[in-house]
Amino acid sequence: MYACIYASGDRAATAAWREVASAAHRHLYDHFDSAPGVLLGNTLHFLVRYSIGIIKFDLITQALSVVDLPYTLRCQDSALITTDEGGIGLATMDSKYKLYLWSSEAAGSIRDAGFVLTRVIDLEKLLPAAALRASPHVTCFADGARVVFMWTFDGLYSIGMKTEQIRRVPGCYAFDVVPYSSFYIPGRQQWELPRLQVTTDQPTKG
Structure with a gap:
């Protein structure tokens, strides 16, 4: 696996790629x-x-490095999150409409991949019946807004990590999404958006 940083700079003449980093991983x-x-x-x-x-x-x-996760945390429906303690966590789903929140045991460190279960959210009590006609899927996490996005039969929903408030993203039925709350153009000020936005890699309906 390879990773590389691109520094854009304020001018095209100062833009440059840095050295490529690599790491081996047995799951090629x-x-x-x-x-x-x-x-x-x-x-x-x-x-x-x-x-x-x-x-x-x-x-x-x-x-560049790789940390293997325990077998018990390996599932298709999962997303990386950050915890209130400043560490890395995981949000995972099961077939019983439950969202599990896991936290790394040591804040800021996942060297030993130690995770503990911190909370279980029963989505069957929060989501409308239309969204539960098929099993929801965790898609991604928006750090700035502290919400997890879930694909459901009724469209895309977000759930707040602290409040457990459920909101539906109007007109969005995509599975793969990229949430963002601000963007930056080199040489200009940072533009803050009035609310969380979502981009998708496929057309939306509605």
Whole structure:
């Protein structure tokens, strides 16, 4: 696996790619999950598809490494999250409409892939009946808004990590989404959006 930083700069003349970092991983048939990565401190974290492991890329040292996850946490319906304690966590789903929130035992460290279950959310009590006609799927996590997005039969829903408030994203039925709350154009000020936005890689309905 390879990773590389592109520094755009304020001018095209200053834009440049840095050196390529690489790391070996025995699961060569796997690849990144389609969900966006999670930034914790100076390290980006990406989930290997089916939660086989977590890929870590240090933006300062440009070191690339892989941490294997325990077999009990390996499932298709999962997403990386950040915890209130400042660590890395996981949101996983099961077939009984329950959302499980896991936290790394040591805040900011997942070297030993130690995770503990911190909360279980019963979605059957929160989602409308139309959304439960098929099993919901965890798609991604928006760190700034502290919400997890879920694909359901009724469309895309978000659930707040603290309030457990459920909201439906109007007109969006996509599975793969990239949430963002602000964006930056080099040479200009940072533009803050009035509310969380969602981009998709496929047309929406409605």
